[in-house]
Amino acid sequence: MQPDKGHILVSGGAGYIGSHVALTLKKAGFTPVVVDSLVKGNRWAGEKSGPFRQGDIGDAAFVAAVCDEFKPVAALHFAAFIEVGESVAKPDMYFANNRDKAKIFFETIAAKGVKNIVFSSTAAVYGEPEEVPIKETTAQKPINPYGQSKLEAEQAMRAIAGVKSVALRYFNVAGGAPEAGLGETHYPETHVIPRIVLPLIDAPAALLDTLGLKAGFKLFGTDYPTRDGTAVRDYIHVLDLADAHVLALRYLLGGGDTNIFNLGSGDGFSVSEIVAATRKVLNRPDFAPGVAPRRAGDPATLVADSSKARSVLGWTPHRGIEEMIASAAEWHRTQLYVDTVIAKARAS
Numbered sequence: 313m314q315p316d317k318g319h320i321l322v323s324g325g326a327g328y329i330g331s332h333v334a335l336t337l338k339k340a341g342f343t344p345v346v347v348d349s350l351v352k353g354n355r356w357a358g359e360k361s362g363p364f365r366q367g368d369i370g371d372a373a374f375v376a377a378v379c380d381e382f383k384p385v386a387a388l389h390f391a392a393f394i395e396v397g398e399s400v401a402k403p404d405m406y407f408a409n410n411r412d413k414a415k416i417f418f419e420t421i422a423a424k425g426v427k428n429i430v431f432s433s434t435a436a437v438y439g440e441p442e443e444v445p446i447k448e449t450t451a452q453k454p455i456n457p458y459g460q461s462k463l464e465a466e467q468a469m470r471a472i473a474g475v476k477s478v479a480l481r482y483f484n485v486a487g488g489a490p491e492a493g494l495g496e497t498h499y500p501e502t503h504v505i506p507r508i509v510l511p512l513i514d515a516p517a518a519l520l521d522t523l524g525l526k527a528g529f530k531l532f533g534t535d536y537p538t539r540d541g542t543a544v545r546d547y548i549h550v551l552d553l554a555d556a557h558v559l560a561l562r563y564l565l566g567g568g569d570t571n572i573f574n575l576g577s578g579d580g581f582s583v584s585e586i587v588a589a590t591r592k593v594l595n596r597p598d599f600a601p602g603v604a605p606r607r608a609g610d611p612a613t614l615v616a617d618s619s620k621a622r623s624v625l626g627w628t629p630h631r632g633i634e635e636m637i638a639s640a641a642e643w644h645r646t647q648l649y650v651d652t653v654i655a656k657a658r659a660s
């Protein structure tokens with residue numbers, strides 16, 4: 313048993329990434345305190361690794377009360393809406409939640425003495441990047457309200473006097489921890505790896521129907537200026553990402569200054585290469601995806617230069633693309649996942 317290194321406030325910890333990070337924090341000897349409104353996440357995920365309090369990050373009285381109850385030494389801020397397409401259709405909703413409520417959250421916790429914050433940012437702040445691999449200094453020109461709202465939240469966080477922060481700009485997060493009862497549980501599910509895997513693992517018809525996957529997986533665009541015409545992304549296992557959060561927390565608590573880090577593997581995979589890797593991992597050489605037009609707002613290539621995280625934080629990702637696909641497939645086979653997604657679909 314590790315000694316208790318203090319309470320860490322984890323906003324959005326009932327969601328995909330936050331729940332895996334909370335688990336990793338617990339293993340590292342911290343006590344995560346999850347706050348989540350459950351607008352998207354799941355109570356079972358929020359309660360997995362420590363105390364859970366249901367409420368909204370924009371509710372200053374709620375956030376202040378949780379700070380009074382647990383006296384956290386730092387906060388990890390995950391709570392946000394995450395769908396690029398939805399952000400284009402409903403930009404006000406994205407700016408209200410991802411920027412304005414985040415600002416209330418940062419100001420409230422800072423007033424309660426929580427002066428170290430690790431923030432979930434995204435490669436979407438770079439838009440269609442001017443250089444690849446992408447460095448932290450590459451121009452930030454988001455091409456959708458999701459990326460813009462996250463960039464403005466980063467800036468709001470850095471503007472608060474007396475607060476030290478780390479913005480972690482994640483690239484494409486994948487995989488899960490099915491052995492611990494955790495994995496990606498989004499509804500709707502827009503991410504490519506779950507969408508490739510689900511039709512190949514004998515998922516129940518009701519689930520595929522719910523996720524719009526009855527007709528199988530489709531490549532969104534085969535005419536990108538890439539090596540095979542499909543879009544290239546940099547995939548990072550959620551547990552490697554979780555390790556980076558613990559390192560960023562130790563960095564801040566150890567006296568490190570405000571900073572920004574890209575988190576990716578540095579390797580780009582095209583969507584067709586993910587399909588090929590999935591054929592191998594799931595032993596489905598027969599799998600032939602369909603083709604559909606490009607998805608609006610998708611850049612051609614996003615690959616991280618994460619050398620700064622490696623040198624300053626000492627972070628090294630260990631898990632490759634096949635492990636991401638295999639752990640996703642294992643998780644998507646579980647009844648907990650199936651029941652949760654179908655229940656969410658029925659409720660919406």
Ligand SMILES: NC(=O)c1ccc[n+]([C@@H]2O[C@H](COP(=O)([O-])OP(=O)(O)OC[C@H]3O[C@@H](n4cnc5c(N)ncnc54)[C@H](O)[C@@H]3O)[C@@H](O)[C@H]2O)c1
Pocket residue numbers: 323324325326327328329330347348349350351352353354367368369370389390391392393394409413432433434435462481482483484485486498
């Ligand atoms: N998933 C990815 O590939 C990815 C990539 C880059 C960055 N990110 C960032 O990582 C973070 C987490 O993403 P995720 O995939 O885990 O998303 P998620 O939807 O699974 O989790 C987000 C959680 O935040 C909660 N939440 C949202 N608004 C809230 C509010 N106002 N008050 C309280 N709780 C609220 C939701 O209920 C949910 O549990 C986000 O900030 C996202 O921008 C994700």
Ligand SMILES: O=c1ccn([C@@H]2O[C@H](COP(=O)(O)OP(=O)(O)O[C@H]3O[C@H](CO)[C@H](O)[C@H](O)[C@H]3O)[C@@H](O)[C@H]2O)c(=O)[nH]1
Pocket residue numbers: 394395396434435436482483484485502503504505507529530531532533543544545583607610614
């Ligand atoms: O059924 C599908 C689903 C996706 N794709 C393609 O697969 C690639 C990856 O798409 P994802 O939806 O998995 O991921 P994104 O790159 O669009 O976005 C993810 O990573 C971004 C940062 O890079 C943001 O942070 C965002 O929140 C997060 O969802 C894209 O070219 C997309 O068009 C398909 O071909 N078919």
